Amino acid sequence: TIAPIIQNNLVPVFVDIELGTYNINPESIEETISPKTKAIFLAHTLGIPFNLDKVLELAEKYNLWVIEDNCDALGAKYTLKREYKLINDKVIDGTRLTGTFGHIGTSSFYPAHHITMGEGGAVYTDDIKLYRILLSLRDWGRDCWCEPGKDNTCGKRFSWKLGLLPEGYDHKYIYSHLGYNLKITDMQAAIGVAQLEKLTNFVEARRKNWNRLYEGLKELEEFFILPKCPENASPSPFGFVLTIRDGAPFTRKEIVTYLEERRIQTRMIFAGNIVRQPAMVEGGYKYRVIDELKNTDKVMMDAFWIGVYPGLTEEMLTYIVESIKEFVKNR
16 A cells, blocks of 8 residues: 555655554544645545545545555445545535445455455546546556557557657557556456356355354454454455453463464464654655554554455364464463
């Protein structure tokens, strides 16, 4: 989420999170907004939707763009409390899939995500102007929007006069942006289409597995902060987070080591406090921090997550739950 902001010479502003949802604290967003602020760019952490009502309320109030990093939350839904009117004539209301509330949404198709094409990802929008820009950036920055194998969709392929090029220069070789070569292959697309047909079942299985872990571990709330989801949201879980409470008789390293030895894989919550990463400490990049990021530091020190992959069986889930209970019992 952060890299493209910095790579485009923009300044990210970091705000602390809520424990439990692990999304941005919605009450802290407004104080970050200045006359220079152009967009709110947030991720739905591990498949739990962030507070879209608060985000859209502020975007409407301050005329800001909204970009959703939906890589962890494909298939999640959120129900808005009212209608919002955003910049560029975008009107949002009702219940929608995450990734479709903002002006732009993104998804990842890495093998561990909800669906996969082997690698890669997608950017989506319902704004035709943004769509044309995205197509251009995908295809080397070309100004032409013809699909591969098609020519002269605009009806004036040899009639354009752009930049300092001679009039009539082939529109297929006019570049309005400095873009990339990010086209997926037909084989990847075919896999993606097949995977989309399975997405509903994948999401249902992930929710079932998440709920199974929650019900199995809720008796350990003395030791762990368990994950939670907003009432008006339907999650598409990517993982199940456990944050060790202050004063617990064990450390994250101890329980993670124990679980890994029992062939139960664990993960940190990605970069933790990213401003403490060597790339940020040593890179000289510009950024702002609004508060002390206490909860972010807590996650960096004491949180980890385990998977809710759709292929997990009841036997596997029971093994995970019982392994965690056994560890806590013996401390």
